[in-house]
Amino acid sequence: xxxxxxxxxxxxxxxxxxxxxxxxxxxxxxxxxxxxxxxxxxxxxxxxxxxxxxxxxxxxxxxxxxxxxxxxxxxxxxxxxxxxxxxxxxxxxxxxxxxxxxxxxxxxxxxxxxxxxxxxxxxxxxxxxxxxxxxxxxxxxxxxxxxxxxxxxxxxxxxxxxxxxxxxxxxxxxxxxxxxxxxxxxxxxxxxxxxxxxxxxxxxxxxxxxxxxxxxxxxxxxxxxxxxxxxxxxxxxxxxxxxxxxxxxxxxx
Amino acid sequence: xxxxxxxxxxxxxxxxxxxxxxxxxxxxxxxxxxxxxxxxxxxxxxxxxxxxxxxxxxxxxxxxxxxxxxxxxxxxxxxxxxxxxxxxxxxxxxxxxxxxxxxxxxxxxxxxxxxxxxxxxxxxxxxxxxxxxxxxxxxxxxxxxxxxxxxxxxxxxxxxxxxxxxxxxxxxxxxxxxxxxxxxxxxxxxxxxxxxxxxxxxxxxxxxxxxxxxxxxxxxxxxxxxxxxxxxxxxxxxxxxxxxxxxxxxxxxxxxxxxxxxxxxxxxxxxxxxxxxxxxxxxxxxxxxxxxxxxxxxxxxxxxxxxxxxxxxxxxxxxxxxxxxxxxxxxxxxxxxxxxxxxxxxxxxxxxxxxxxxxxxxxxxxxxxxxxxxxxxxxxxxxxxxxxxxxxxxxxxxxxxxxxxxxxxxxxxxxxxxxxxxxxxxxxxxxxxxxxxxxxxxxxxxxxxxxxxxxxxxxxxxxxxxxxxxxxxxxxxxxxxxxxxx
Numbered sequence: 215x216x217x218x219x220x221x222x223x224x225x226x227x228x229x230x231x232x233x234x235x236x237x238x239x240x241x242x243x244x245x246x247x248x249x250x251x252x253x254x255x256x257x258x259x260x261x262x263x264x265x266x267x268x269x270x271x272x273x274x275x276x277x278x279x280x281x282x283x284x285x286x287x288x289x290x291x292x293x294x295x296x297x298x299x300x301x302x303x304x305x306x307x308x309x310x311x312x313x314x315x316x317x318x319x320x321x322x323x324x325x326x327x328x329x330x331x332x333x334x335x336x337x338x339x340x341x342x343x344x345x346x347x348x349x350x351x352x353x354x355x356x357x358x359x360x361x362x363x364x365x366x367x368x369x370x371x372x373x374x375x376x377x378x379x380x381x382x383x384x385x386x387x388x389x390x391x392x393x394x395x396x397x398x399x400x401x402x403x404x405x406x407x408x409x410x411x412x413x414x415x416x417x418x419x420x421x422x423x424x425x426x427x428x429x430x431x432x433x434x435x436x437x438x439x440x441x442x443x444x445x446x447x448x449x450x451x452x453x454x455x456x457x458x459x460x461x462x463x464x465x466x467x
Numbered sequence: 468x469x470x471x472x473x474x475x476x477x478x479x480x481x482x483x484x485x486x487x488x489x490x491x492x493x494x495x496x497x498x499x500x501x502x503x504x505x506x507x508x509x510x511x512x513x514x515x516x517x518x519x520x521x522x523x524x525x526x527x528x529x530x531x532x533x534x535x536x537x538x539x540x541x542x543x544x545x546x547x548x549x550x551x552x553x554x555x556x557x558x559x560x561x562x563x564x565x566x567x568x569x570x571x572x573x574x575x576x577x578x579x580x581x582x583x584x585x586x587x588x589x590x591x592x593x594x595x596x597x598x599x600x601x602x603x604x605x606x607x608x609x610x611x612x613x614x615x616x617x618x619x620x621x622x623x624x625x626x627x628x629x630x631x632x633x634x635x636x637x638x639x640x641x642x643x644x645x646x647x648x649x650x651x652x653x654x655x656x657x658x659x660x661x662x663x664x665x666x667x668x669x670x671x672x673x674x675x676x677x678x679x680x681x682x683x684x685x686x687x688x689x690x691x692x693x694x695x696x697x698x699x700x701x702x703x704x705x706x707x708x709x710x711x712x713x714x715x716x717x718x719x720x721x722x723x724x725x726x727x728x729x730x731x732x733x734x735x736x737x738x739x740x741x742x743x744x745x746x747x748x749x750x751x752x753x754x755x756x757x758x759x760x761x762x763x764x765x766x767x768x769x770x771x772x773x774x775x776x777x778x779x780x781x782x783x784x785x786x787x788x789x790x791x792x793x794x795x796x797x798x799x800x801x802x803x804x805x806x807x808x809x810x811x812x813x814x815x816x817x818x819x820x821x822x823x824x825x826x827x828x829x830x831x832x833x834x835x836x837x838x839x840x841x842x843x844x845x846x847x848x849x850x851x852x853x854x855x856x857x858x859x860x861x862x863x864x865x866x867x868x869x870x871x872x873x874x875x876x877x878x879x880x881x882x883x884x885x886x887x888x889x890x891x892x893x894x895x896x897x898x899x900x901x902x903x904x905x906x907x908x909x910x911x912x913x914x915x916x917x918x919x920x921x922x923x924x925x926x927x928x929x930x931x932x933x934x935x936x937x938x939x940x941x942x943x944x945x946x947x948x949x950x951x952x953x
Contacts (some may be wrong), residue, residue, distance in 0.1 A: 215644070219605055240593065265947060267518060272878055276515055279896040319928065343563075343565070343566060343850075344565040344566055344569065346926065348569075349677075351758065361563065364563065364564055364565065365563060367565060368563070368564070368565060368606075371607070372559065376800065379795055379797070379800050380800050380801070381796050382759065382762075382764050382793075382795075383793070383800055384782070384801075384803060385764065385784045385788065386762060386764070386786065386788050386790050386791075386793035387801070387803075387813055387814040387817065387861065387862070388789065388814045388817030388818050389803075391883075405803030405804070406803075407560075408802075408803065409799055409800050409802060409803065410803070412799050412847060413797075413799055413800070416560075416799070417560050419523070420555055420557070420560035421560060421563065422523055423514070423517075423523060423555065423561075424517045424555065424560070424561035424562070424563060425563055426522060426523065426544055426545075426548065426554055427517065427519070427548050427550065427574075427622075428563075428573055428574030428577060428621065428622075428625070429545050429554065429574055429577040429578050429625075430563070430573075430577050431577075432523065432545040433577070433578075433579055435579070436576045436577050436579055437575075437576050437579050437580060437581065437585075438576055439568065439569070439572040439575075439576060439585050439586075439589070440568075440569070440581055441582070452598075
């Protein structure tokens with residue numbers, strides 16, 4: 215089974231960057247690819263970001279959902295190529311007329327999509343979600359919101375594992391997921407959700423006791439043990455991002 | 468320190484009171500053991516002493532609980548939390564953060580401690596539980612025993628005066644259980660802390676012979692210093708398989724991988740009718756994976772699993788399920804129907820059996836389990852022990868040839884465990900086979916015909932009971948054997 219789209223611990227340059235700097239890059243890049251409507255620029259961005267994965271030692275085939283997203287990008291591109299009528303004709307196959315505008319638009323939209331996907335993957339794979347939450351709290355996010363994120367991150371894999379157990383328990387008692395009709399599947403799903411709900415209530419009760427027992431919510435603010443220091447590399451990365459955004463704005467003017 | 472006087476508590480909507488006229492006193496520095504059957508109110512009493520019963524739950528309390536002369540109901544929960552720490556059953560449920568450091572300082576950060584002070588306390592807490600080496604680890608990479616030690620360190624960090632342990636070892640293997648008990652005993656001897664320990668595994672505490680408060684049906688029956696009774700269950704193992712009976716299940720050089728990790732390594736074994744096999748081994752040794760592989764829920768990367776001579780790979784899980792019953796660890800994960808009766812007959816109906824085929828048998832089993840008056844109730848309204856009985860009956864109702872049981876005795880008191888074990892012995896005496904993952908050395912020697920011991924995915928012991936126990940002893944795993952613990 216492929217690993218989920220989760221943080222992969224490491225010591226690369228990207229791993230060491232401040233989580234909020236990486237977050238700023240993700241937001242900045244996403245904004246830029248929508249601002250700069252140039253196929254060449256977007257394609258370059260997508261290719262450069264794709265090159266980051268081998269540098270991180272992560273193969274594309276090991277990422278869950280990656281193939282589906284790349285296929286979606288190809289489909290987006292193909293639809294533009296097939297259904298854009300404007301521009302000089304490059305090729306005609308039966309009723310389909312391929313134009314230069316269609317190809318450029320296809321490349322632009324597909325690479326824009328891929329840039330956002332690659333940037334998001336890079337961010338998620340190299341950013342410890344706990345560190346991100348703590349960094350956000352130390353930057354002003356109310357700590358109750360921050361810990362909503364942290365506890366969700368803790369509980370999601372636990373619920374995922376429980377769901378698998380309940381599913382297996384049902385299979386073992388003759389629920390034929392492996393050959394049921396749609397109607398039977400809906401019936402079985404009901405049986406899947408009830409144990410999950412009961413379990414979730416129990417876990418939330420235990421967690422509430424654990425948090426209250428350690429004075430969570432006692433004061434309107436709290437201190438933090440973790441220190442997120444901003445290093446030279448972080449400042450350089452931020453300057454680079456600002457430069458890139460300015461260049462993007464200049465390009466579009 | 469603690470004085471409970473005529474304390475009664477009824478949860479909102481509950482028919483009966485969970486606690487009835489409880490009287491209890493605990494002196495500073497004392498070590499008290501709280502025991503009693505599952506569902507008798509031990510955890511409710513723990514929640515009351517820690518104050519959470521009044522801050523987190525709706526209910527009707529009467530009587531008094533005092534901490535150093537102050538009524539606990541009048542003390543703001545955050546103030547009370549400074550003095551009382553509660554360690555719950557499942558460490559997984561009480562972690563808030565994702566990393567060991569964050570978890571231990573969590574309570575200190577909430578109390579707005581400065582960083583330097585936290586640094587010193589973090590180091591002290593980790594040292595107190597002997598886990599300095601875990602400081603930079605993520606919670607999800609810890610073993611069950613390590614998690615429980617970190618949960619304890621997180622409570623020790625704010626130096627409470629009383630620590631309540633609510634069955635802290637129920638989900639741990641014998642090795643981790645021994646480590647946790649050693650830690651508790653060391654704390655008691657060296658720190659002067661007041662400790663209240665709720666436990667079923669009394670054998671581990673025999674050496675210290677603490678004062679025992681014994682509960683039943685919401686009441687405290689006795690609270691004297693008395694020797695922990697050495698009561699054996701009245702059970703007899705099945706006769707075992709005949710020499711010539713053919714194998715029901717056979718595994719040949721089976722290896723299984725989960726992700727990139729090899730969880731089972733070249734397992735070969737045969738299971739015959741009439742065998743009651745106990746499968747032992749540390750947490751993470753591959754026991755559950757082995758059961759899931761036999762059931763066809765996991766596919767081996769190499770080797771062959773066959774059932775009655777047919778290779779498992781050629782059968783669907785839903786077909787194998789008719790012959791092999793599987794019961795998991797948590798009762799709540801396997802209750803799907805809207806009433807006790809519907810739950811008990813869920814599987815035989817799914818398998819297309821006629822009502823006459825299973826109705827009598829199922830009714831008799833439910834009667835034996837004391838559930839005959841609860842047939843229309845929702846399964847979630849049953850007690851923990853009753854749910855577990857229903858889980859087993861829901862599988863016995865269609866009479867599979869083999870039962871695979873994954874730690875079904877966790878959290879069960881002796882009476883309930885004895886009932887379940889007798890059902891298994893009866894099942895095997897009628898020609899069935901059982902493989903049960905069960906660590907409790909009080910139980911498995913009474914009923915098993917054969918032992919398997921897995922470690923690191925490899926089958927290190929596969930022998931008849933007595934010989935198997937000798938081999939486990941030679942492996943230096945005495946904590947898995949009766950009397951071989953603290």
